[in-house]
Amino acid sequence: MSAADLSSVREVNFDGLVGPTHNYSGLAVGNVASMSHGGLVSNPKEGALQGLLKMKSLMDAGYAQGVLPPQQRPDIGALRDLGFSGSNGEVLARASKEAPQLLRAVCSASSMWTANAGTITPSIDVPDSRVHFTPANLQSSFHRYLEPQTTGRVLQAIFRDEQHFAHHPVLPATPAFSDEGAANHTRLCCEYGEPGVHLFVYGRQAFGDVRSGEREPKHYPARQTLEASQAVARQHGLTEAQTVFAQQHPDAIDAGVFHNDVIAVGNGPVLLYHEMAFLDEEGTLDELRAKMASPLIPVRVPLEAVSMEDAVASYLFNSQLLSNPDGTMTLVVPGECQEREAVWRTIQDYLLAGNNPISEVIVKDVKQSMRNGGGPACLRLRVVLTEAERAALSGRVLLTNALYTDLTAWVERHYRVRLAPDDLADPQLAEESLVALDELTQLLQIGSVYPFQLG
Numbered sequence: 529m530s531a532a533d534l535s536s537v538r539e540v541n542f543d544g545l546v547g548p549t550h551n552y553s554g555l556a557v558g559n560v561a562s563m564s565h566g567g568l569v570s571n572p573k574e575g576a577l578q579g580l581l582k583m584k585s586l587m588d589a590g591y592a593q594g595v596l597p598p599q600q601r602p603d604i605g606a607l608r609d610l611g612f613s614g615s616n617g618e619v620l621a622r623a624s625k626e627a628p629q630l631l632r633a634v635c636s637a638s639s640m641w642t643a644n645a646g647t648i649t650p651s652i653d654v655p656d657s658r659v660h661f662t663p664a665n666l667q668s669s670f671h672r673y674l675e676p677q678t679t680g681r682v683l684q685a686i687f688r689d690e691q692h693f694a695h696h697p698v699l700p701a702t703p704a705f706s707d708e709g710a711a712n713h714t715r716l717c718c719e720y721g722e723p724g725v726h727l728f729v730y731g732r733q734a735f736g737d738v739r740s741g742e743r744e745p746k747h748y749p750a751r752q753t754l755e756a757s758q759a760v761a762r763q764h765g766l767t768e769a770q771t772v773f774a775q776q777h778p779d780a781i782d783a784g785v786f787h788n789d790v791i792a793v794g795n796g797p798v799l800l801y802h803e804m805a806f807l808d809e810e811g812t813l814d815e816l817r818a819k820m821a822s823p824l825i826p827v828r829v830p831l832e833a834v835s836m837e838d839a840v841a842s843y844l845f846n847s848q849l850l851s852n853p854d855g856t857m858t859l860v861v862p863g864e865c866q867e868r869e870a871v872w873r874t875i876q877d878y879l880l881a882g883n884n885p886i887s888e889v890i891v892k893d894v895k896q897s898m899r900n901g902g903g904p905a906c907l908r909l910r911v912v913l914t915e916a917e918r919a920a921l922s923g924r925v926l927l928t929n930a931l932y933t934d935l936t937a938w939v940e941r942h943y944r945v946r947l948a949p950d951d952l953a954d955p956q957l958a959e960e961s962l963v964a965l966d967e968l969t970q971l972l973q974i975g976s977v978y979p980f981q982l983g
């Protein structure tokens with residue numbers, strides 16, 4: 529790659545739009561926010577506008593920002609597969625009466641958390657010089673297992689140009705290959721255009737070492753397996769020299785850290801992490817240092833500064849760590865970090881005042897998403913792209929002022945301000961969603977991606 533190409537490489541954050549059926553159903557076991565807010569009344573319009581405002585303010589600050597559409601919900605097709613029949617209204621009514629938990633699952637707007645959409649490897653790191661994509665199977669919960677097919681279609685619609693983009697099949701949707709995507713994957717490098725090292729974090733091992741079971745969480749599920757991470761790395765052509773596989777600390781999972789991105793965030797050479805993030809902290813850092821071509825800058829937050837309870841409640845580590853052209857970094861934290869004194873003090877006295885590149889903190893209100901356990905970093909999928917790759921994108925998905933205005937008006941037109949669990953059976957909600965999504969695909973110019981559009 530020429531020097532000009534190299535310096536044109538940028539990270540684009542593709543945020544998921546909060547869908548029209550955003551609600552609180554308490555669906556995610558091991559996700560403390562989801563479990564404690566189940567049954568609350570949601571405000572889908574506010575959620576979507578909060579997400580759009582975050583995107584807009586990062587675009588205004590000079591960061592490349594993209595957008596991904598939500599999914600078709602309620603997923604009435606999934607209810608039909610489970611034996612419910614009749615008109616759409618009858619299917620919804622029967623599910624609501626006979627299996628309300630299934631109705632709630634097929635209404636989840638969980639695709640907003642695009643950090644779980646898939647794993648992406650930039651072209652710089654791959655022998656065929658294409659960007660590689662694997663949608664995550666999300667098989668560990670039924671409501672998220674419903675996402676990968678549409679996710680794959682959306683990614684293929686946007687990253688369509690085969691000269692630049694390669695798409696892999698979803699891993700087998702079975703516990704041994706449980707995959708939750710980029711939430712457990714971090715690429716560390718010097719400049720974006722230079723080769724990176726890929727840190728894959730897993731919660732359990734499916735095959736092999738029987739004793740590894742002793743080091744697994746006791747209360748909550750480990751959602752990512754080593755075998756899934758290894759398979760994704762293999763699909764993308766990553767070698768041993770480019771990868772580090774580290775086990776997440778089981779005690780962290782039991783404290784509510786259901787993904788690595790709830791306890792660590794990395795970008796460029798910086799790895800910001802809590803001391804409880806990895807089972808073998810020193811071994812993980814040593815391997816990263818040995819494999820990286822440039823020095824690693826670890827920023828370790830000790831337990832005595834931020835307790836596990838504070839880490840999980842504030843989502844400090846689910847912040848976006850953004851690289852600036854002058855080598856400094858900006859941390860985009862959720863508003864909840866201001867509400868926890870120890871966390872806010874750590875940000876001011878330790879992260880900002882410390883000897884590390886983090887020089888600015890931006891606070892964002894994404895409360896509608898946070899109540900379901902999704903912070904700023906969950907809401908975005910990072911894709912490192914060269915200028916030529918950005919030019920090869922299909923659709924109108926890179927945020928501009930005009931697109932922001934259009935999307936905001938679209939939300940204002942179609943979204944409700946109140947959604948209680950009982951409203952999910954309303955056939956009118958399903959109708960409204962389809963009308964909104966049909967219009968959205970035209971607005972984003974991505975063609976037909978939803979089951980109702982494909983016939």
Ligand code: SUG
Pocket residue numbers: 551552553554555556559562563566636638641643644672711786787789790900901902903905906
């Ligand atoms: O999978 N919550 C999501 C939150 C995902 C956050 N993503 C990252 N950490 N990258 C989950 O647990 C809750 C839905 C509900 O309860 O209604 C939910 O699915």
